[in-house]
Amino acid sequence: MSIAPPPINNETIWLTEDRPDAGELGLCVHCGFCLNACPTYHDLGVETDSPRGRIALMRGLDNGRIEWSPRVQQHFDQCLQCRACETACPSKVPYGRLMEATRAEAFARNNWPRRQRLIWRLIMRGLFPYPRRMRLAGYGLKLYQRTGIQALVRKSGLLERLSPKLADLDVLSPVADRPFYANREAAEISASTPVRARASLITGCMMPLAYPETHRATVRVFARNGVAVDAPEAQVCCGALHAHGGDVEAARELARRNIDAITPEDGDLPNAILINAAGCGSHLKEYGHLLRNDSEYSERAAAFAARVRDVHEYLVEIGFNPPGGEIQRTVTYQDSCHLSHAQNVRSAPRDVLRSIPGLALSEMRTPDKCCGSAGIYSVVQSDISKRVLAEKMEDVLSTGAEQVCTANPGCMLQLDAGIAHYDDEGRMMPRSTHAIELLDESYRLGDAATNR
Amino acid sequence: MKTPTPLVLELIDAIGEEAVVWHDEDLLVYEYDGTIDRGNPDVIALPATTDDVINLIKVANKYDAPVTPRGAGTGLSGGALAAKGGVIIGMNRMRRILNVDVENKTALVQPGVVNLDLGAEAERHGLAYAPDPSSQRACTIGGNVAENAGGPHTLAWGTTTNHVLALELVTADGEVQWIGHDTRDEPGYDLVGCVVGSEGTVGIVTQALVRLVPRPTAVRTMLAIYDSVRQASNAVSAVVASGIVPAALEMIDKMTIAAVEPVLNTGFPLDAEAVLLVEVDGPESQVEAEGARVEGILNRFEPREVRSATDPEEREHLWAGRKGAIGALGQIMPNYYLLDGVVPRTKLPDVLDGVYEIAERYRLPVANMFHAGDGNLHPCLLFDEREPGATERVLDAGGEIMRLCVDAGGAITGEHGVGLEKRDYLPWIFTEADMETMKSLRAAFGPTENFNPCKIFPKGHGCGEAGHQHAQQQIAKFGPKAFV
Numbered sequence: 006m007s008i009a010p011p012p013i014n015n016e017t018i019w020l021t022e023d024r025p026d027a028g029e030l031g032l033c034v035h036c037g038f039c040l041n042a043c044p045t046y047h048d049l050g051v052e053t054d055s056p057r058g059r060i061a062l063m064r065g066l067d068n069g070r071i072e073w074s075p076r077v078q079q080h081f082d083q084c085l086q087c088r089a090c091e092t093a094c095p096s097k098v099p100y101g102r103l104m105e106a107t108r109a110e111a112f113a114r115n116n117w118p119r120r121q122r123l124i125w126r127l128i129m130r131g132l133f134p135y136p137r138r139m140r141l142a143g144y145g146l147k148l149y150q151r152t153g154i155q156a157l158v159r160k161s162g163l164l165e166r167l168s169p170k171l172a173d174l175d176v177l178s179p180v181a182d183r184p185f186y187a188n189r190e191a192a193e194i195s196a197s198t199p200v201r202a203r204a205s206l207i208t209g210c211m212m213p214l215a216y217p218e219t220h221r222a223t224v225r226v227f228a229r230n231g232v233a234v235d236a237p238e239a240q241v242c243c244g245a246l247h248a249h250g251g252d253v254e255a256a257r258e259l260a261r262r263n264i265d266a267i268t269p270e271d272g273d274l275p276n277a278i279l280i281n282a283a284g285c286g287s288h289l290k291e292y293g294h295l296l297r298n299d300s301e302y303s304e305r306a307a308a309f310a311a312r313v314r315d316v317h318e319y320l321v322e323i324g325f326n327p328p329g330g331e332i333q334r335t336v337t338y339q340d341s342c343h344l345s346h347a348q349n350v351r352s353a354p355r356d357v358l359r360s361i362p363g364l365a366l367s368e369m370r371t372p373d374k375c376c377g378s379a380g381i382y383s384v385v386q387s388d389i390s391k392r393v394l395a396e397k398m399e400d401v402l403s404t405g406a407e408q409v410c411t412a413n414p415g416c417m418l419q420l421d422a423g424i425a426h427y428d429d430e431g432r433m434m435p436r437s438t439h440a441i442e443l444l445d446e447s448y449r450l451g452d453a454a455t456n457r
Numbered sequence: 458m459k460t461p462t463p464l465v466l467e468l469i470d471a472i473g474e475e476a477v478v479w480h481d482e483d484l485l486v487y488e489y490d491g492t493i494d495r496g497n498p499d500v501i502a503l504p505a506t507t508d509d510v511i512n513l514i515k516v517a518n519k520y521d522a523p524v525t526p527r528g529a530g531t532g533l534s535g536g537a538l539a540a541k542g543g544v545i546i547g548m549n550r551m552r553r554i555l556n557v558d559v560e561n562k563t564a565l566v567q568p569g570v571v572n573l574d575l576g577a578e579a580e581r582h583g584l585a586y587a588p589d590p591s592s593q594r595a596c597t598i599g600g601n602v603a604e605n606a607g608g609p610h611t612l613a614w615g616t617t618t619n620h621v622l623a624l625e626l627v628t629a630d631g632e633v634q635w636i637g638h639d640t641r642d643e644p645g646y647d648l649v650g651c652v653v654g655s656e657g658t659v660g661i662v663t664q665a666l667v668r669l670v671p672r673p674t675a676v677r678t679m680l681a682i683y684d685s686v687r688q689a690s691n692a693v694s695a696v697v698a699s700g701i702v703p704a705a706l707e708m709i710d711k712m713t714i715a716a717v718e719p720v721l722n723t724g725f726p727l728d729a730e731a732v733l734l735v736e737v738d739g740p741e742s743q744v745e746a747e748g749a750r751v752e753g754i755l756n757r758f759e760p761r762e763v764r765s766a767t768d769p770e771e772r773e774h775l776w777a778g779r780k781g782a783i784g785a786l787g788q789i790m791p792n793y794y795l796l797d798g799v800v801p802r803t804k805l806p807d808v809l810d811g812v813y814e815i816a817e818r819y820r821l822p823v824a825n826m827f828h829a830g831d832g833n834l835h836p837c838l839l840f841d842e843r844e845p846g847a848t849e850r851v852l853d854a855g856g857e858i859m860r861l862c863v864d865a866g867g868a869i870t871g872e873h874g875v876g877l878e879k880r881d882y883l884p885w886i887f888t889e890a891d892m893e894t895m896k897s898l899r900a901a902f903g904p905t906e907n908f909n910p911c912k913i914f915p916k917g918h919g920c921g922e923a924g925h926q927h928a929q930q931q932i933a934k935f936g937p938k939a940f941v
Contacts, residue, residue, distance in 0.1 A: 032791070037491060037530050037531035040529050052487055070485065071482045093595075095781035096720075096784045
């Protein structure tokens with residue numbers, strides 16, 4: 006027993022400028038309010054895998070009491086970065102930012118297993134940043150699914166034997182049964198008059214392939230509300246997955262390219278930069294922080310970030326027209342962590358759902374608890390992810406909802422996998438949806454009724 | 458590479474590798490709780506069952522190792538710190554609600570159940586678990602039992618001890634005992650009463666049968682804003698004197714508002730000197746009548762405004778400002794030292810003046826947010842431990858404030874326990890003979906010397922007396938026999 010030793014300043018422990026900020030670490034008063042909000046503390050039951058514990062580890066590194074070791078890094082790697090702890094924290098410790106900084110340090114150490122590093126280089130650096138390569142991969146997936154090979158592979162259990170990780174990936178792969186979204190489609194839909202605002206849609210890396218209909222619905226919904234939406238061709242992946250994984254260099258490069266694409270120096274700023282994926286939205290809102298030390302881009306990044314709006318948020322902000330078509334369905338809404346905890350957008354998606362005639366919203370006990378998707382976490386930390394999903398599905402199924410609705414592609418894939426695995430009685434629709442698709446459907450049903 | 462000690466190896470044999478934490482970097486995160494003290498455990502054991510607890514106690518006994526139970530580590534007196542090293546028993550994995558008996562209004566729970574989770578389960582049956590410490594989102598029932606936790610709503614309902622009917626206890630011999638009974642009244646000694654608040658010094662609680670209470674049908678929460686702390690304290694005294702027992706009666710001062718308001722936007726005015734949060738609940742008619750009377754009393758002390766929360770959301774919002782207050786202090790300074798003293802309610806205005814005076818003399822910002830209705834003060838001294846000498850100044854000031862409470866006819870803890878932090882002040886309220894009697898009660902539970910050593914009682918073999926020299930100096934200043 007002793008009084009806490011005064012921290013020793015050890016400048017050598019951190020390798021990069023992206024280290025966790027000592028002042029921000031100091032905000033934590035170790036009250037422990039975050040513990041019960043943390044899915045990994047709940048699952049693993051150890052303080053080292055709680056937000057307070059991870060902050061203590063960061064502090065221990067910062068003041069030289071412990072050294073960076075695989076054991077310490079494992080606790081950082083096991084964080085979902087769901088940021089539920091930020092909602093619980095009365096001191097408003099910017100945990101997400103601290104964890105991203107710590108992940109950046111981990112990445113800089115380059116001490117992942119060889120295979121993991123190779124996969125990162127191939128996929129995160131070689132594939133995601135290139136829309137055309139992504140599209141090719143998308144066609145590959147389409148072929149794999151259409152020819153029935155996927156069904157065959159799944160039946161054979163081949164992947165489980167080959168590599169359980171590959172099998173997890175296969176379960177989580179989207180159903181590519183719709184034409185991929187092309188950015189030029191946005192401009193083909195004209196806004197209803199009077200045009201109230203001009204917005205640019207960030208279409209992202211995976212959404213155009215996995216959820217093209219969400220984009221189509223988004224553009225139609227805003228057009229109907231007098232918002233002219235374009236989707237600039239030069240845009241790329243937002244870099245959220247890169248930043249969450251610690252690859253800040255790649256994240257910064259992608260951010261600069263998007264800033265050039267969406268807010269060119271010689272053009273007018275759009276009224277809003279729209280995003281319908283929560284994980285991307287929270288990262289886009291952090292562009293200012295990400296490029297704060299970039300002399301050329303820092304100001305433009307801050308201006309960009311200030312215009313970013315989640316689609317639900319913006320719908321409520323402009324006061325969307327109530328839809329008229331009835332959808333007789335009970336849905337439950339899963340708060341995507343990066344929408345609720347990271348962006349504090351909770352009521353807007355529910356406002357959208359409640360505006361739909363006939364639609365009933367049946368809430369979960371803990372709708373804002375992570376589903377375990379967490380970007381690439383569901384593949385990298387699949388064991389924890391599956392247990393977190395199992396708990397989530399118990400909550401989902403107890404609502405009696407016919408469909409689950411959420412606000413992020415990762416969550417949608419994860420919940421679809423959950424429904425396939427846990428909904429034995431087939432009570433639920435196999436595919437989850439995005440609130441904006443339901444709103445679009447209701448608008449269109451309303452039109453059909455009027456025209457009849 | 459560190460090698461596991463024989464104690465660690467045997468614990469692993471007893472309860473499994475997944476349930477034992479022993480690497481240095483992992484132990485680092487078990488050295489703290491919600492206080493400013495630290496303790497360094499040798500190993501953490503995370504039992505999943507009562508049998509695990511029995512087995513690990515037997516191993517600890519074999520190695521004569523101290524054992525310290527820990528819930529969520531949110532405590533505010535150092536109760537969950539391994540003051541003498543040894544084994545921390547983390548009860549957080551035993552977190553099942555085993556049964557809710559709606560008709561008899563009881564719940565059988567494991568000790569790691571989070572207070573608010575029990576509350577939520579009770580709510581599904583139209584019931585409530587009354588003790589509601591501010592840390593209820595994270596703290597566990599086991600920890601609540603150990604510290605006899607309170608909370609804003611214990612003014613009307615009583616603290617944890619009034620809500621525990623029976624306990625399953627693993628004793629120092631490694632035996633399991635049930636004490637208490639599922640009816641309200643048991644003949645013979647009140648053993649449950651002895652264990653609740655014993656801070657882990659007599660046994661490890663492995664199950665608790667707790668009382669649930671009906672949820673009130675109506676609630677009215679009022680916020681009264683005052684331009685002086687004295688007016689607010691006088692209003693508190695007047696409400697209490699009127700004979701009405703509000704469900705909660707809390708005071709929040711200017712410094713606390715400054716911390717809370719920017720982050721939680723609760724609507725507390727930044728320029729008010731103090732606000733009172735008063736809640737009355739019960740049947741509709743009673744709430745209406747009592748609410749009106751309380752409002753009348755509050756208005757007699759020249760408030761700037763008395764407003765009522767009209768819907769549950771607004772009420773939640775006001776309470777968030779109270780319950781999040783301690784954590785929010787991190788916004789002002791990186792460290793806080795939260796005191797817990799009780800004074801007769803009529804002495805509140807004078808004692809508060811004294812608290813502000815002491816804080817000023819030690820050049821320490823102080824925030825007050827507390828259960829005014831039962832005279833339970835929580836002065837919170839703010840500091841930065843990196844500033845040389847700051848921690849010592851805080852401890853000295855804390856000692857003076859404790860003394861102030863004792864001199865006013867109060868005591869050194871209302872609900873946080875004595876723990877490590879205030880054990881040296883115990884002679885201020887008890888004689889040597891009193892303390893010896895308490896120790897013989899502890900010994901009646903078995904060979905309990907290794908159960909959470911260095912807690913509650915001053916001195917103790919191997920407890921690092923040097924660390925508490927500041928408290929010792931305070932004692933020297935006022936004299937050890939100066940008990941009340």
